[in-house]
Amino acid sequence: MLKINENYKNLEESYLFSTVGRKIAEYSQNNPDKKIIRMGIGDVTRPLCKAVIDNMHKAVDEMADSATFKGYGPEQGYDFVRNSLKAYYSSFGVELEADEIFVSDGAKSDIANILDIFSVDNTVLVPDPVYPVYVDTNIMAGRKIIFADANEQNGFLPLPDEKYDADIIYICSPNNPTGAVYNKDQLKQWVDFANKKGAVILFDAAYEAFISDPELPRSIYQIEGAKTCAIEICSLSKTAGFTGTRCGYTVVPKSLVFDNTMLNKLWLRRQTTKFNGVAYIIQSGAAAIFTEEGRKQIQESIDYYKRNAKVMADAFDEMGIWYTGGKNSPYIWFKCPDDMDSWDFFDKLLEEANVAGTPGAGFGKNGSKFFRLTAFGNYENTVEAMERIKNMVL
């Protein structure tokens, strides 16, 4: 008799975005004349850049001709992408070998799938608030999960503590949902902690492209000692607008050895067995991002979103509301005025300012009095939304 994976019964249904969606739809239906500005979902809005588009058209044409047609590619990604990524890392001082870099269909897949190479019998440390995928994937596997408190006192950047007795440590910087960014000293503390404990850090760098302060690390490998404790997972979703195009990458240094086993070899075995690589057309588009032309073009979109973030940060400064993010990040995470609960503030913001955001409670208990807005909308709407919020609050 087939037995299902009982761990799935321990998952909580996530009603966050469906509830948000329903509330917006209801308000909209009852108030058809109101123009709602949506700053809730972390999805990009600007089109793919020309270099990517050109490369993809070219790749599509190659697939139309038997002389240039591509069948099965390497599961780990084509060398032309791995070498582009190697050069990209090198541009900010991180030296990797191409076969330490694995191309995938996105960070979400890798964050979930990397767990396959670890025993169920490990304890996992995740921050609270947190990107829900870190928690749910470990519940599905039946791992013990403990939480690191992120809060106003530590600027939503928790630091190591002996009470965190974990084997797998999740760090996301710039953070989703809080926009907070670890500096090098802080990350060094985590790296030292992990090396001392024999723990692995899963470093989610999905928002690294939003870092413009040269003092802040874009990669955990900018920290000494990281290559013996950290796997880095990154995505082109926010870097180059690939949320609907699906490409990311994971770095597993060969110096990561646990239990006399190279994690690089385990991950290679996982990927060659359970994955068949990313479409040639998509990888061709991805490679264009790392050309001189491509980098210039994607920077325009990143700068556009960062200009939105600045408008938002300036407005919250003006209102005197405490927040994290807004710089080096596409998110702003602020404290709800008047000690309001985040769902109550959601309703108020929707009804009084016609702006939709995401209640912090959806990311964990420490988010219950905080609120997330994203900079991925268009500039004019962002400016208008901030005016409306200021009118409401001030």
Place this chain on the structure above:
Amino acid sequence: MLKINENYKNLEESYLFSTVGRKIAEYSQNNPDKKIIRMGIGDVTRPLCKAVIDNMHKAVDEMADSATFKGYGPEQGYDFVRNSLKAYYSSFGVELEADEIFVSDGAKSDIANILDIFSVDNTVLVPDPVYPVYVDTNIMAGRKIIFADANEQNGFLPLPDEKYDADIIYICSPNNPTGAVYNKDQLKQWVDFANKKGAVILFDAAYEAFISDPELPRSIYQIEGAKTCAIEICSLSKTAGFTGTRCGYTVVPKSLVFDNTMLNKLWLRRQTTKFNGVAYIIQSGAAAIFTEEGRKQIQESIDYYKRNAKVMADAFDEMGIWYTGGKNSPYIWFKCPDDMDSWDFFDKLLEEANVAGTPGAGFGKNGSKFFRLTAFGNYENTVEAMERIKNMVL
């Protein structure tokens, strides 16, 4: 201290295709004047059809314009693909709901990932010989594996037997590597067996498009009772030359209920948590396959490969060599002449006929005296290869 997944230590390194590759390279280097015809790897060679190419160009252009740009899509696939697949199934008498169909980046991913929703504490039945992914993914999870003997006596189509005390049953038809195809009566025996035992069948239909005999089932859902015991996994890799384009689909009927739990709901939860959908551009290409024009165009390539298969089958008939496949399948699986071991025959075939194939031993112990050739090459080479083999054997 991080503990790795110890099950990975139980995996056998697969040297099949690397050894094949090395042997060909060595022979080629020592005999630069010889023209080797490769009939080993199950990869397609013909380009994508025009309807797919046109749709993909159009989709690339949509991604270049903010008015038509697509960000995150539904993890389960766009409705336009799911509805196309629903209509496709309906064309051979299988009625499904669109939300029973999940679009993915390929059958290999789904075959691996579907196991996530089942307990480790299930016994798995796989045929021998077998597509190695069925075995390796279960070793990685630590499940008990038992084998169903496929052999000359049963035409490489094993039937249910009370001794097969399994909860998860793999069936691939048309089969890789043997090319053998179950008829409706035989599949009905498996469906009845699974329903009686409360087991689930994982039906790999990756080669269904090669079936032209209307009496043979293209889908397990053509068999009464299958919707309460079977998940079907299919791919566009062989149907439409998508090996390097990556798109497949999995059908999980809502009537599949085990342990009071709908598997459809579990799989939806797995996919929404651990996967972010297939690129819009790729899904646009996939949808073109199911238009009238697209179906006509892909049929041309399937017919081309099937003509190769017929050339091969005719040659083996002429040689009086026992085989399976060659009809309704792109593979031919034959008994090595003179009771030879499959690796010895590999060497002989390479050296005397300059034809490369795949030794059956690579697919399991029951393949040790059998050999696989594929019909995915070009016609002229296929004809020449068969002439050479006939000259060698006769």
